[in-house]
Every structure is written in structure tokens, then in C-alpha cells.
Amino acid sequence: MVEFQYEFGGKSYPVRIKKEGEGYTAVINEVEYDVTSKEIKPGFFLHHINGQPAKITLVTEGNQRHIFYDGSVYRFTRIEGRRKKKDDFDKLSPKITSPISGKVVKVDAVPGAEVGEGQTLMAIEAMKMEYQIKAPFDGKVDKVYFEEGQQVDIGVVIVELIKDEDTSKEEA
Amino acid sequence: MIEKVLVANRGEIAVRIIKACQEMGIRTVAIYSDVDADSPHVHAADESYPLGDPTPSESYLNIPKILAIAKECGAEAIHPGYGFLSERAEFAKACADAGIKFIGPSADVIDKMGDKIQAKKTMANAGVPVIPGFTGYEGSGETLEQACQRIGFPVLIKAAAGGGGKGMRIVDSMDQLADAEESAKREAKSAFGNDELLLEKYLEKPRHIEFQILADEKGNVIHLFERECSIQRRHQKVIEETPSVALDDDLRQRMGDAAVQAAKTIGYTNAGTVEFMLDHDRNFYFLEMNTRLQVEHAITEMTTHVDIVKWQLRIASGEELAISQDDVSQNGHAIECRIYAEDPEQGFIPSTGKLHMVDVPDGVNIRHDTGVKQGVEVTPYYDPMLAKLIVYAENRPDAIKKMQWALSNYITLGVTTNVPFLREIIEHGAFRGGDIDTHFIDSHFKDWIMSEDPPVEVLIAAAIDDLGRTAVATHDGGDEGHDDAHSPWKTMGAWRIDS
Numbered sequence: 001m002v003e004f005q006y007e008f009g010g011k012s013y014p015v016r017i018k019k020e021g022e023g024y025t026a027v028i029n030e031v032e033y034d035v036t037s038k039e040i041k042p043g044f045f046l047h048h049i050n051g052q053p054a055k056i057t058l059v060t061e062g063n064q065r066h067i068f069y070d071g072s073v074y075r076f077t078r079i080e081g082r083r084k085k086k087d088d089f090d091k092l093s094p095k096i097t098s099p100i101s102g103k104v105v106k107v108d109a110v111p112g113a114e115v116g117e118g119q120t121l122m123a124i125e126a127m128k129m130e131y132q133i134k135a136p137f138d139g140k141v142d143k144v145y146f147e148e149g150q151q152v153d154i155g156v157v158i159v160e161l162i163k164d165e166d167t168s169k170e171e172a
Numbered sequence: 173m174i175e176k177v178l179v180a181n182r183g184e185i186a187v188r189i190i191k192a193c194q195e196m197g198i199r200t201v202a203i204y205s206d207v208d209a210d211s212p213h214v215h216a217a218d219e220s221y222p223l224g225d226p227t228p229s230e231s232y233l234n235i236p237k238i239l240a241i242a243k244e245c246g247a248e249a250i251h252p253g254y255g256f257l258s259e260r261a262e263f264a265k266a267c268a269d270a271g272i273k274f275i276g277p278s279a280d281v282i283d284k285m286g287d288k289i290q291a292k293k294t295m296a297n298a299g300v301p302v303i304p305g306f307t308g309y310e311g312s313g314e315t316l317e318q319a320c321q322r323i324g325f326p327v328l329i330k331a332a333a334g335g336g337g338k339g340m341r342i343v344d345s346m347d348q349l350a351d352a353e354e355s356a357k358r359e360a361k362s363a364f365g366n367d368e369l370l371l372e373k374y375l376e377k378p379r380h381i382e383f384q385i386l387a388d389e390k391g392n393v394i395h396l397f398e399r400e401c402s403i404q405r406r407h408q409k410v411i412e413e414t415p416s417v418a419l420d421d422d423l424r425q426r427m428g429d430a431a432v433q434a435a436k437t438i439g440y441t442n443a444g445t446v447e448f449m450l451d452h453d454r455n456f457y458f459l460e461m462n463t464r465l466q467v468e469h470a471i472t473e474m475t476t477h478v479d480i481v482k483w484q485l486r487i488a489s490g491e492e493l494a495i496s497q498d499d500v501s502q503n504g505h506a507i508e509c510r511i512y513a514e515d516p517e518q519g520f521i522p523s524t525g526k527l528h529m530v531d532v533p534d535g536v537n538i539r540h541d542t543g544v545k546q547g548v549e550v551t552p553y554y555d556p557m558l559a560k561l562i563v564y565a566e567n568r569p570d571a572i573k574k575m576q577w578a579l580s581n582y583i584t585l586g587v588t589t590n591v592p593f594l595r596e597i598i599e600h601g602a603f604r605g606g607d608i609d610t611h612f613i614d615s616h617f618k619d620w621i622m623s624e625d626p627p628v629e630v631l632i633a634a635a636i637d638d639l640g641r642t643a644v645a646t647h648d649g650g651d652e653g654h655d656d657a658h659s660p661w662k663t664m665g666a667w668r669i670d671s
Binding site for chain 1: 338355358359362406518519521522524526528529531552579580581583584585586588589591592595622624625626627628629630631632633634635636637638639642
């Protein structure tokens, strides 16, 4: 059996699979499935899982998997090799990244300034709409990487914060 | 009849207009920016010319460039579509000055209706009801603060020059006013080049009902009934339908008469839309007039069997309206869903990327107006609307079922779209019951996330595909994944893509 791991919404999903005659045997969470697969046209498959039909449309893009099944789109990542457990508090990273590609129209964050959770750090405009980038926690502005008028790409770090060392609260 | 039309737009609406022209034997010219060189509208047209730099101001908003192309290729008329230059009086005037027919109303009318303050004054004087509000800094000497006190919170601030939700802010209390004003001004300035704002009473649970108008250049004006566009996010329409369940024959007639009156008052010509807000007590108020073709015109075409774009072309050619008000009737029910490249789980942030797979449903009374195709890149330069899915059926319940089927079979992979979100709206009990208003999405879908974990079918599909591409099946022995204590299957719940 070969094992593949998929990461979806911060969780990892292992699937073990092997070729079995014309079909496959797959194991997910210790449950075994008998599967047959037929490609109808490129990217479109008809699978039978324990005899039940499932229409699948699938596209791969590097490690990204885009799958359409039963009216929904699932987008996840294949994890190759061993990988560290994902930090649940990743979203509280002090490195604030741009959720969008667009133009910086306003910069409120000033290095050294204290900011409260929810306070606007920057405003980015894309497709004629303005998006406010807010501090995810209380802290201090460490670095500001963009100024007004600059173009920013999705995923790029725009501001770095220093988290408040809050000793009065227990660790989340 | 006009013989050659330049379509000064892109995406689905450019394709729609090009097709209408071609059916009428009119030659078509497309224009495109660098990032749109391979777009469907370019291939659909008889001729196409590059605009270069994709920045809107350098491409689809560049009046000298567009007029130069029109002259060079010998286009007699320009169809502006919606958005971009469609509601710029200066463009209509520049066309007229260049001897090119602008397919729409006159520059003067666009100007009158484009300034929301002036528009409301004009309509109030013509006896069309308007929402109580603050219509200008000049004259009265009243400030925004004083106006808020007079009208009472909540109030809605919006760009005097705008539409499409840009520069709009709801303000619940005086301490929010300064921030909202500053931010709205900046957005208005950026979108319209004019930061003047107006303010009005924010109606609770209002419906957005609009009437389609057709007016020829001989003074004949008819309406093609209403469209209900109450399902909105960030003040932009998402789902539209006609007829509206909120209107009965009497109210429909009164609103239709008011819409025709509004158009006649200003000497309107060509296709246009009079937008109203309908409050809980079935009072209607003039909101604004859109002096152009609307995104959602197709649902009216489905229920009235009138081709609005063809009439735009005929009217612009000087033809008289051959249909009277009595000739037009509403039949059946039509619904439109706007397919946006955006992520509903993350505040509807536009998404970009390559459309790796596009496979859309086809069937009886299903219309798909699209400006994209498989393989094209969705860029951050323009509006995130990719396509419109329109269905028609004999009645509302059947139209809802048809839309539900169509959305369930609507495949786009590679770019996140709002399709799953649209489906949840269509399936929502309140929507089915017709209990909708412009706050519907905020009331029922705030912080919406897709509640599904990947089903076994999906994981197996990925694994079969990966097995196929793994030449040598070697296993690195990664055990951590099926350690029971950490099994994701024990912690299933609502998930969301990392923010």
C-alpha cells in the first residue's frame, strides 16, 4: 500500500491505496474500500466505491488538488514526505500577509506603535473595492513593508507585529 | 441601421453585445487590454484592437485611445456595456463630438442621473417618491453631522457619482461617522474620480426592486416590468429574479408608471433602469437610475421575450419602438446567479488564478452568459464577475429547482468561486419562501463557512490520481497520519481555509 497525505483546512487526511486487479483498494481511517475508476474524458471520472457510483472532476496544479464532487469544490494540498504538525495558531502569525493582490491605498501601521486586536493596519484596494487589513491580536508594529500607492501580491508579508507577552492569561 | 459597432467593454457583456450585433448583421469590433488578448470577447468579434496596459484607466477607461480605434476602424457607433465608460457623460459627449453614435442616452441625461443628488431632486420635483436624506453640502448650509441628527441613525453614506456599492458605508452612530466618511471618500475618489458623498435614511429590511425601461428617440417609453435584486453582498447584487413575489398587480402598475414617468421627465432614450427601494410597508422610493444596460437584463428577456440589446441597437439607429406597453407581458419566472471569482468564506475577497477546468450545465431554459473559458487567467485588474447563470421556468418553485440543479453541475476548478455559496442561498428556507430583503446575506450567512469535510469519495479520487502519477510506489513510512489520537476523523467539524 502507498500512503498519500492531504492537507485540508489545517488538518491532515491520510489515504492508503493499492492497485487490485482492474481496480483499487483504499483505506481511510482503517476502513477499506473497493474502488473502480473510469476516465470519461480528460479530468472527468466515474468511480464506483463499494459499488456506489461517484462522479468526480479533478485538476492538479503542483501540490494543489481541485476536485468537484456532488456540487461542491474541494481544494487541498498533497503533503509529500514527513512534515511537521501544522501550528494551530498559524493564523495568529506575527507576519501579516496580504489576502489579495491589489494596491495599497492607506497605511495606518507605524513601526513601534502599539495596536489593538481588530485595529486597521493597512487598506488595500483590488477590483475597485477596499479591503482593510486588521491586527489579529494586541501587539506592537515591528516592520511595515509597503507604502501607499504600491502594488502588493497575494500572500506577501505586508506588516510584521510583535505579539504582546500576555502573562495574565493562560495559554490558549 | 448602424453597420459597425465598437464594443467598449470586456467579459460576458461584450460577448453578449457582439452576438446580438452579429445576429442583426452588424459588424463588430472588440478592444482588449494585454491581459485579455485571449478572452472570448476578442475571438467573438469580427475585428479586435489592442489597448495595451491592463490598468483600467489606460485601457477600458481610456477615452482618447478608444475613440482613435473607433475612427480608425470606421465604427459608426460604440456600445459601452455596463461599468467602465457606460455612465460617463464625458464619454457620451466625446463620442457625439467625434461623430460616433453612443448607444445609450444623451450626455446630458447621463450627467443628470449620474449625480445622485441632482437625480433625487429631479425625481422629487417630478412627483416620484424619494428616500429622506441629505442631498448636498451647498445651499442648506447643513453639515453631514446635522443631517444625521435630523434624519436619525442608521444612515447610509454613498458616493454622489457612483454605483455598484463603491464608496458606500452604513453608519449606526455619530462616533462612526468620521471614519466612514473618510474611507467612503477615498473609495469614491478612486472609483469615480469624485469624492462627493450623499447620505440618506437607512431603511430596515428594504427590498431592491427595479424597472427596466426602453425609450426610443421619438418620445415613446415603455417598461418591461420589475426585477427583484434584494440578494446582495457588499451592496452588490448576487441573485436577481423576476417577477418579484413582493408585488401585486396594483403595486406593479404604480411602480411601472413611476418608472416611465421618471424616464419621460428627463427625456430618457435607449435602455435604462429605474431602481426603487420597497420598504416593509410597501412604500417605494426612487433610489437611482442606471443609464445603461444592466448586468441582470437577461431575466427580463427570459420573461418578456424582448431582446433588450437588439432594441438598444435599433433605437440608436433611430428606429421607433414597435412594441407598446400593452404588447408586453410577464410570463413564467426567471432567476439569475452571478458567478463571481471570490471567496465567500473570507469576506468575498476576489480570487485570481488560472481556470483549469470549466464545465457548465446545459439544458432547457438555461442560459449562461460568460466572458471566460477554460485555460484563461483571472486577473486582479477588473470586476470579479466571471459569468451569469440564468434559468427560466413556468413558476418560481420550478425555477428554484432548476437553478439548484444547474449550480450543482456548475464546475469551475482552479479559481475559488461563489458557486457553493449561491447554492446555499437558493436552498435556504427564507429564500424559497420569498422572505428576502437587502440584508438577507448579512442576516442569514454572516461568517458563512462551508461545513463539509472532504468526503471519502474525494480523498479516494485524489489518491487514485496520485497513484497513477507515482511511477515507483515507495512508502516513506509516515505513521503520524493514522495515529488515532490525532486522527482528523475524530475532530471533524466546521473547517475553513486558513485565513
